Amino acid sequence: MNNDMWKSLVGKTIKVDRGGPESRIGKLMAVLDDHLVLLTKDDGVLYYNTHHVKSVTENSKDTMDLGIEVPENFEFKSADSFQGLLDSLKFQWVRINRGGPEKLEGVISEINKDFLSLISKEEVVRVSMWHIRNISYGLKVESENKEESKDQGSQENTLSQTEKQVVRQRVVRAESSQVRQ
Numbered sequence: 474m475n476n477d478m479w480k481s482l483v484g485k486t487i488k489v490d491r492g493g494p495e496s497r498i499g500k501l502m503a504v505l506d507d508h509l510v511l512l513t514k515d516d517g518v519l520y521y522n523t524h525h526v527k528s529v530t531e532n533s534k535d536t537m538d539l540g541i542e543v544p545e546n547f548e549f550k551s552a553d554s555f556q557g558l559l560d561s562l563k564f565q566w567v568r569i570n571r572g573g574p575e576k577l578e579g580v581i582s583e584i585n586k587d588f589l590s591l592i593s594k595e596e597v598v599r600v601s602m603w604h605i606r607n608i609s610y611g612l613k614v615e616s617e618n619k620e621e622s623k624d625q626g627s628q629e630n631t632l633s634q635t636e637k638q639v640v641r642q643r644v645v646r647a648e649s650s651q652v653r654q
Contacts, residue, residue, distance in 0.1 A: 474526065479504040486539050487511075488530040489521055494572020495606055500539055508555040514540050516571070516609050518549045520558055525606040550610070556602065559584045567591075567610045569600060 482501050489511060490496040499513035509526075511519045552558040562581050569577045569591065577600065579593030588599045 474523070474529065476504055476506070479509060479523070479529075482529065482531060485531060490527050491530065494576070495525070495570065497571070498539070500543060502549065503551060505551070506554060508558060510549060510551070512539075512541075512543060512547075512549075516568070517611060519607055519609045520555070521607045522555050522605060555605075556584065556586065559589060559602075559605075559608070562608070562610050565610050567608055569608050570606050575604065 479501070483504060484501065486498065486500050488496065488498045489509075497511060497513050497516065497519060499511040499516075499519065501509060502512050502518070503510040507523055509521050509523055511521060513519050550558060550561050552561055559581065563584060564580060564582070566580055567578070569575075569589075577591055577593055577598060579591040579598070581589060582592050582597070583590035586602065588601055589605065591598045591600060
């Protein structure tokens with residue numbers, strides 16, 4: 474699907490893919506060269522690698538209800554490429570792919586053109602860049618029916634400097650043990 478088609482859908486509520494664990498309904502926030510930004514009710518901001526999108530559905534009467542009100546000044550991470558986006562998420566807690574055996578959660582520790590390293594519990598998982606269908610990092614908009622009683626600071630997904638250092642040490646230890654084998 475070409476970018477002109479995608480760009481005509483920006484600001485509309487769409488369904489990405491027809492079904493399955495990767496299918497989501499959300500508001501299309503932006504379209505970039507190789508990925509799109511979808512705001513969903515349950516997953517928050519979700520970035521889809523467009524190479525993996527099989528179909529897109531738009532309700533002809535524009536009656537798909539997202540159930541959330543998007544603030545006027547709502548900001549999300551943006552990058553020229555999907556790899557650039559992943560680089561901007563380094564040392565943050567992310568969810569990769571939505572369902573099935575390939576879904577992962579953890580902290581991104583390394584990114585290159587071939588793979589992404591993710592620290593998940595006590596494991597360092599290397600995921601082929603080609604197989605990352607979508608990613609989210611926890612940025613969400615409160616539902617219309619929820620009160621705004623949560624403290625903004627408690628929703629922060631960025632790791633502290635100390636936590637980043639611990640993650641780096643785990644990566645170094647994991648990579649060192651693999652070199653010795």
